[in-house]
Amino acid sequence: MLRLVNLSVDVDSKRVLTNVSLYVREGETLALFGPNGSGKSTLMNAIIGNPKYKIAEGRIIFKKHDITRIPTDERVKLGLGIAFQSPPAISGIKLIDLLRKIAEIRGTEEEKIYEYAKKLKMEEHLEREINKGFSGGEIKRSELLQLLVMNPDFVMLDEPDSGVDLENIGIVGKAIRELLERDKERREKAGIIITHTGHILDYVDADYGAILYRGRIACIGDPYEILEDVRKFGYEGCVEKCLTKYRNLNLKR
């Protein structure tokens, strides 16, 4: 569904991602790991088409369309959606007004807004300006609420579990499951989830995991095994273990 081919990305003339190749098939969820500053958010911003993130080389293919050079709104129309790690607060626009607009464009029934807001415990925030004064956990739930109303085919979630308390993590987890599974009988869904702690993977099944390390994909494998290895050996040790495994596989061949 999404394929990145030798993608290199610059931010403010600094090379942040080098030669990233990855794919996520229909129905799959990829868990993306990596130390701070390794380029995970950059990757999501490049995929959604944030103009600050310049594609220096490579291609992004989504549903067989080459979207490398098309603007963000066209990518969203094709079915991409993102929950940012740190979205801005927007003065003068209430959350409910944004949600109504999204619902109108995407053909979502208005009562669904209230249903999802209730599920995410965000009813009291609907009349407030978007993200203004929201706590860290409330911002995460606000992003998810917007995505639920938007109902994209491919979701990118940048650390949806960071700053979320143990009680709310279940609420967030269920919302993400719904995002990945709603209408699955009618159309394919897939996604990428960035997580440091892996808490969200207690609620959402990831099909495979990848480590982004110093701007490159350094390891691909079982997400739960990767998480365990990162806990035991740290990122460097985990990447070294992966490389040794690849080398041995190649030697056997």
Ligand SMILES: Nc1ncnc2c1ncn2[C@@H]1O[C@H](COP(=O)(O)OP(=O)(O)OP(=O)(O)O)[C@@H](O)[C@H]1O
């Ligand atoms: N505007 C910018 N100018 C210069 N460097 C930048 C800019 N934006 C991002 N970077 C750098 O790009 C690198 C990757 O940042 P990115 O936010 O993608 O990392 P990340 O893997 O998502 O990190 P974290 O886990 O801390 O969220 C970092 O070293 C960051 O400082």
